[in-house]
Amino acid sequence: xxxxxxxxxxxxxxxxxxxxxxxxxxxxxxxxxxxxxxxxxxxxxxxxxxxxxxxxxxxxxxxxxxxxxxxxxxxxxxxxxxxxxxxxxxxxxxxxxxxxxxxxxxxxxxxxxxx
Numbered sequence: 001x002x003x004x005x006x007x008x009x010x011x012x013x014x015x016x017x018x019x020x021x022x023x024x025x026x027x028x029x030x031x032x033x034x035x036x037x038x039x040x041x042x043x044x045x046x047x048x049x050x051x052x053x054x055x056x057x058x059x060x061x062x063x064x065x066x067x068x069x070x071x072x073x074x075x076x077x078x079x080x081x082x083x084x085x086x087x088x089x090x091x092x093x094x095x096x097x098x099x100x101x102x103x104x105x106x107x108x109x110x111x112x113x114x115x
Contacts, residue, residue, distance in 0.1 A: 027105040028081065031075075032108070034073070035059055036115065037091075040090065045094070049091075051079060080101060
């Protein structure tokens, strides 16, 4: 009888601790992406932006640099902390740039892509 009590008590404690612990949220950082394609012979168009092979947005605005998060004419997204691949395609394969970026937690991460 005492064995069953301890067994039941132990299992109850395991469930209480397992389900009552708050899981730490995945940390994220803000990423602002700006694109410049003025040196291309493609004319004007749209730059499509992919992070980890997932489309995250596009821009049809040219910028000279990215100096701050939420910068005008740039795309700003939130991403999980860590290393991510990026791909920017301009005007349906007229030009392509790829690379990697490290996202830092609770930080203003900036990516400037110049063709």
